[in-house]
Amino acid sequence: MNNTYGFGRIILTLVFAMCLKIAPIQGSLAIYNPDWVLLTLIYWSLAFPERVGIFHAWTFGLLTDVLTGRLFGQYALAYSLVIYISLLAHKRLRQFPFIQQALFIFCCLLLAQLLLLFIKNLQHTAQLRPTFWVPVFTGTLCWPLVYNVLRFVRLAKPIK
Amino acid sequence: MRLLIAVSASIGLLMIEHISPRLDPLRAGLSLVVDPIKYLVDLPSEITRRTSDSLQSYSTLLAENKKLRETESLDKIRLLKYDALEKENIRLRALLENSFKLGEQVLIAELLSVNIATPYENIVVVNKGTRFGIHPQQPVVDANGVVGQVFRALPTTSEIMLITDPNHAIPVQVNRNGLLTIAVGSGELNRLNFPYLPDNADIRPGDLLITSGLGGTFPPGYPVAVVDPFTPPAGKQITATPKAALDRNRELMIVWSNANQIPITPTQTVQNPQKEDNVNE
Numbered sequence: 203m204n205n206t207y208g209f210g211r212i213i214l215t216l217v218f219a220m221c222l223k224i225a226p227i228q229g230s231l232a233i234y235n236p237d238w239v240l241l242t243l244i245y246w247s248l249a250f251p252e253r254v255g256i257f258h259a260w261t262f263g264l265l266t267d268v269l270t271g272r273l274f275g276q277y278a279l280a281y282s283l284v285i286y287i288s289l290l291a292h293k294r295l296r297q298f299p300f301i302q303q304a305l306f307i308f309c310c311l312l313l314a315q316l317l318l319l320f321i322k323n324l325q326h327t328a329q330l331r332p333t334f335w336v337p338v339f340t341g342t343l344c345w346p347l348v349y350n351v352l353r354f355v356r357l358a359k360p361i362k
Numbered sequence: 363m364r365l366l367i368a369v370s371a372s373i374g375l376l377m378i379e380h381i382s383p384r385l386d387p388l389r390a391g392l393s394l395v396v397d398p399i400k401y402l403v404d405l406p407s408e409i410t411r412r413t414s415d416s417l418q419s420y421s422t423l424l425a426e427n428k429k430l431r432e433t434e435s436l437d438k439i440r441l442l443k444y445d446a447l448e449k450e451n452i453r454l455r456a457l458l459e460n461s462f463k464l465g466e467q468v469l470i471a472e473l474l475s476v477n478i479a480t481p482y483e484n485i486v487v488v489n490k491g492t493r494f495g496i497h498p499q500q501p502v503v504d505a506n507g508v509v510g511q512v513f514r515a516l517p518t519t520s521e522i523m524l525i526t527d528p529n530h531a532i533p534v535q536v537n538r539n540g541l542l543t544i545a546v547g548s549g550e551l552n553r554l555n556f557p558y559l560p561d562n563a564d565i566r567p568g569d570l571l572i573t574s575g576l577g578g579t580f581p582p583g584y585p586v587a588v589v590d591p592f593t594p595p596a597g598k599q600i601t602a603t604p605k606a607a608l609d610r611n612r613e614l615m616i617v618w619s620n621a622n623q624i625p626i627t628p629t630q631t632v633q634n635p636q637k638e639d640n641v642n643e
Contacts, residue, residue, distance in 0.1 A: 220396075221403050226475040233481045260368040264375075268392040269399060270478045271485065271514055271521045274379045275372035282368035321376065331482065 211355055212246050212254060216262055220269055233333045236341030239266055240281060240314055241348045244307065247285050249356055251292045259285035276321050280314040287313070300346070308342040390492070393516040400487060400519055404474040467618040468503075469494060473611070474519065482549055484510075484524035488614055491518045499579050501617045507585040507605030508532065508573060509614055524608055525586065526551050534586050535574040539564055542574055545586060545602065551609045554587050554602045561597035565589060571602060581619040 219238035227235055239262060246254040263278030270277075288295070288310060295306060315338050319330065379385045471488035479485040490496055492515045500512040502522050510530065513523040523530050526547040535542045541564055545554040559565065569589040575582025587602035 217399065220399050224400065224403055224476040224478050226403065226407065226477045230481075232477055235477075256364045256368045260372065263372070265392060265396050268389055269396045273376055274385055274389065275375035278375070279369060279372035282365065282372065286365045286368075325380065333481070 208250070208356065209253070212250070215242050215246075215352060215355055220262075220266065223266070224269060233336050234340045236337045236344050237311065237314065238344075238348070239277075240284060240311065241307070241341060241345060242352065243281060243285055244288050244310060245348055245352045247288045248292045248295055249352070251289050254285075255289065256282045256285055273321070273325065276318060279321070280317040283317065284310045284314050303349075304342050304345050307345045308338065311338045311341045389514075390517050394518070397516065397518045400474055400476050400478075401489075403476045404489075407475040468615040469496070469618075471496075471502075471520075471614050471616055473614060478521070482528065484527040484530075484547065484549065484551065484608075485513060486510075486522050486524065487519050488522055488616075489519060490616065491516045491520045493517055495618075496520050496616055501580045501584075501619070503584055503615050503617055504606045504611045504613065505615075506607060507587070508580060509606045509608060509611075511579055512616065522614065524551070525604060525606075526554060526608060532580060532586060533574045533576040534571040536565055537570040537572050537585075538566075541565060542576070545571065548601070552603050553590075554604060555598075556600050556602070557598055559598060559600060563597075565600060567591040570605075581617065 216239065219242040222238040223235070225235070243254065243259050243262060247259070259281040260278045263276075263281035264274065266272075266277040266281075267274050288306075291306065295303060298306070312335075315335065319334065375385065469490060471490040471494075474487045474489055476487050478487055496512055496515045498512050498515055502509045502511060508525055510522050510524040510527070512520050514521045524547070525532050525545065526549065528547050528549045530547040531544050533542070534545045543556055543559050543563070546557055548555050567589055568591075571586045571589065573580040573582055573584045573586055585605045587604045590601045590603055592600055
């Protein structure tokens, strides 16, 4: 197994997550759209902690900034902090039962959302509506899905 | 250590971009990497639209064609009159020593069906960017009225802030009596608020609001919204519905207003102190 093994699929899944992030969801359903990019990054950082690190999180955060038209560094900051935490905890997390894992994911998503709110408030006073926190909950609920899909992608036989 | 680098780099970027547009080239470069994703996400809806276009029956097309022909000839007749009126207006304004902007150019841009903003912002993406000469703060209109303004122009796409965005305000005037006020977005696609309207303002349900041209971003005279029914005295609770079909339109027009103002006719009276005031504004 060489060092670049699986890197293509990591990138591919992240690009797919970015597609999902800007998917044209109609009207009021849009508030449920969780942060797919962050979920994918967390999964890969748990699966390949030696390969997906803060640098990747930062880069994809920057790309997400450009994609969603935010100020530079907003998602980059949130993603790199969250990935740092998940890298610290990855050994324990792998042993955790599913519920505890989901709880950890919940905290990660909450932290990211808090940081985004904080940065948004620096630019202009953002109206804080209760629905702002909905993606944190839907993201936690989507974690089993992300986990299993990405696990399938990871364990699928290499094409070559 | 790595975390420190990443965090300080992102905070640095945040601070630099918050105060200056120096990072725009970097954003433009990165957007070339990311913009294909926007087009990719747009692809399914584009395909369904194309196929539904090509599957339309001959008779529907014929009927539509006929209808379009009729509206075109009607519009032409209206335009004939409009030309004469425009000339007259310029002459009259010249008599009033009033400068007047005229001669706008438009470029048609198509909406990409992507959802980049949070649900609380009304920002849309179109498929034309700086390659077509689009620059930030250009007004965007559609066939019915003002849509918004260009918020950020990237090489292949640009982000457009709709007039209903909570962070957007547009100077308007009531077409009936010229009352000036500012329409602020509410975050909902069918509502504008008027936080600066006094209780005794002469405004009625059904009044047409047009751009006043103050502020310099929007050219004057474009329809913006129609005042909703209310029971007086409503004051700040008055709302209006945008004229533009913000949630239905795919084609938007990006406007270049002619930078050269039509000169004030008595050009020799330069000593006029009013003129200096105009320049300062």
